[in-house]
Amino acid sequence: MEGWLKVFIGGADGEEFLASIHGRKDCISCHGGAPGVVSKEEAHAGLIVDPSEDMENGCNAACHSETKHYENSVHWTQAGYFAAFRDRAGFDLRDHPELAAGFAQDCSSCHASCGDCHISQPKNVGGGLISAHRVNRTPDMKRNCTACHGSRVGDEYQGLNLYGSPDVHYRSEAMLCVDCHSAEEMHGDNTNPSTRYAVEAMPQCEDCHSEVSQANSYHLVHFDELACQACHSQDYKNCNACHVGDGITGESYAAFKIGRNPIPELRDPEYVVLRHVPIASDTYANWGQPELDEFAALPSWKYASPHNIRRWTARTQVEEGMECYESCHGSPNRSDGWFLRAVDLESMTESEREANSHLVVPDGPPHEW
Amino acid sequence: MIIRLLLVVLLSIGMIACSDEDDQMATMPDVATKATCLDCHTSETMLKATVAPDPPLPADEGEG
Numbered sequence: 281m282e283g284w285l286k287v288f289i290g291g292a293d294g295e296e297f298l299a300s301i302h303g304r305k306d307c308i309s310c311h312g313g314a315p316g317v318v319s320k321e322e323a324h325a326g327l328i329v330d331p332s333e334d335m336e337n338g339c340n341a342a343c344h345s346e347t348k349h350y351e352n353s354v355h356w357t358q359a360g361y362f363a364a365f366r367d368r369a370g371f372d373l374r375d376h377p378e379l380a381a382g383f384a385q386d387c388s389s390c391h392a393s394c395g396d397c398h399i400s401q402p403k404n405v406g407g408g409l410i411s412a413h414r415v416n417r418t419p420d421m422k423r424n425c426t427a428c429h430g431s432r433v434g435d436e437y438q439g440l441n442l443y444g445s446p447d448v449h450y451r452s453e454a455m456l457c458v459d460c461h462s463a464e465e466m467h468g469d470n471t472n473p474s475t476r477y478a479v480e481a482m483p484q485c486e487d488c489h490s491e492v493s494q495a496n497s498y499h500l501v502h503f504d505e506l507a508c509q510a511c512h513s514q515d516y517k518n519c520n521a522c523h524v525g526d527g528i529t530g531e532s533y534a535a536f537k538i539g540r541n542p543i544p545e546l547r548d549p550e551y552v553v554l555r556h557v558p559i560a561s562d563t564y565a566n567w568g569q570p571e572l573d574e575f576a577a578l579p580s581w582k583y584a585s586p587h588n589i590r591r592w593t594a595r596t597q598v599e600e601g602m603e604c605y606e607s608c609h610g611s612p613n614r615s616d617g618w619f620l621r622a623v624d625l626e627s628m629t630e631s632e633r634e635a636n637s638h639l640v641v642p643d644g645p646p647h648e649w
Numbered sequence: 650m651i652i653r654l655l656l657v658v659l660l661s662i663g664m665i666a667c668s669d670e671d672d673q674m675a676t677m678p679d680v681a682t683k684a685t686c687l688d689c690h691t692s693e694t695m696l697k698a699t700v701a702p703d704p705p706l707p708a709d710e711g712e713g
Binding site (some may be wrong): 283284285286287288289290298307308311313315318320323404405406526 | 684685686688689690691693696697699700701702703706
């Protein structure tokens with residue numbers, strides 16, 4: 281997006297904005313700056329680029345009481361980052377200025393204000409007004425949602441990776457992010473969750489597929505113990521480069537692993553899809569934290585929700601002549617098998633093995649576990 | 650007759666050129682007399698002339 285277009289209020293969208301309740305407000309009342317001057321520099325003195333960053337006096341305080349809980353949502357708080365660091369380090373990084381500065385530099389751009397979803401593109405992709413400052417009730421899927429959630433969710437959902445097909449729900453762009461992810465989920469529910477999986481309003485497949493638990497013999501047997509994605513998602517991206525420091529610099533890769541549920545307190549299935557995250561004990565060394573003393577407190581295989589659902593996948597389809605259960609029940613005890621087994625931990629450090637050992641399933645076919 | 654026709658064509662071209670220039674000028678706010686926020690931010694010409702190019706974004710895959 282060209283720089284001038286990022287701040288241009290023109291065209292039909294611009295006219296619509298200027299005629300709207302937001303557009304009729306005096307610009308300076310929200311954005312600051314200096315009135316009655318001549319130069320750009322003078323006019324922009326004290327400019328507030330994103331007024332919605334001010335939770336005390338911004339959108340929610342001014343008019344939008346319906347989103348007053350947003351200050352507790354993970355989009356705003358980034359609580360998941362702090363919780364993961366705290367669990368692995370044994371203390372809160374925000375209590376240490378040097379670490380807080382590292383976070384501000386490397387991680388804080390993933391924080392989203394009201395404006396990042398409803399007015400402009402998010403700051404971490406360069407910002408810029410989406411519809412000439414028109415306030416969009418519904419965020420734009422590609423310019424807002426997948427602008428941040430693009431490298432895994434967005435690309436997989438749209439089938440833009442070299443592996444896999446688009447998610448069945450995306451066929452002909454039939455369903456956009458907001459069709460499943462409600463405003464209630466995005467704006468928070470005042471529970472101050474430390475992970476998105478703790479948000480009550482997070483969507484479930486059964487919200488739409490209400491009768492599916494009895495749909496076929498596989499569902500009758502496995503519905504309560506297996507996450508839907510274990511059968512119905514395709515291979516998905518596992519990131520392999522950390523966002524801070526130089527510790528892990530590999531290329532991301534597509535893989536598929538079913539293991540024990542790492543968050544049974546939040547999600548029901550006993551077996552879920554797992555993705556490996558690029559974390560090492562020295563990940564934050566360049567922030568001044570050489571080692572994470574409690575690294576084994578959290579697994580590096582995380583609960584995953586791949587957005588590449590299909591009815592027919594490598595799990596649900598078998599070659600002609602094979603028994604219907606062979607895809608899963610015949611999966612080998614090797615690292616190229618579909619289950620997270622002891623063999624997958626062999627190349628890990630001792631502390632990472634310890635962190636993940638409770639997620640591993642036994643060798644052998646599932647009906648013998 | 651041909652000369653008259655030629656004069657009419659040349660005059661028309663001249664008027665079109667002037668008209669384009671006038672349009673350009675019309676979209677430039679008169680900053681010398683204290684332009685408002687909207688005077689500049691609704692002017693494509695002004696913004697193209699004054700907005701500095703963005704620094705390149707870091708090459709980052711992002712978490713999501």
